[in-house]
Amino acid sequence: MDNVNDTFLLELNSKIIKPDLQVAVFADENVLQKRLSERNVLTRFERGNQSYNELLYMNKGIIELEKRNIDVLCINNNTDLENNVEEIVSCIISNWREK
Incomplete structure (x- = not known):
């Protein structure tokens, strides 16, 4: 952002x-924006509807990590x-037991 x-x-x-x-x-863009609208103070990354870019770059990062054989657990935190x-x-715990 x-x-x-890269x-x-x-x-x-x-x-x-x-x-x-x-x-x-992560959460869907509209969920993120709703949560941000409920806060009193926003960081520079949270101001100006950066959620779209944040999700775009997060997805790009996940793809790059997976190319490098790094397991990525993706959690949708809408609810x-x-x-x-x-x-x-x-x-x-499961990952730790396998090691």
Whole structure:
């Protein structure tokens, strides 16, 4: 969202140990915008309806991680936060037991 080059980001992170699991938590654009409208203070990334770009770049990042054989657990957090937390914890425990 800050016009940082993909190659730069990949090089910057090239020496970092690959994670066993990456968790991507997202919600639909309209859900994000509704939640943001209920807040009193917004960050520069939250102002000006950046949700579309955020979701676009998140999807692009997920694709890049998967190309590098990094497992990405994608959680749609439109509703049911409790169930989503349980799914994340279950996946982490399962992944840990496999190692």
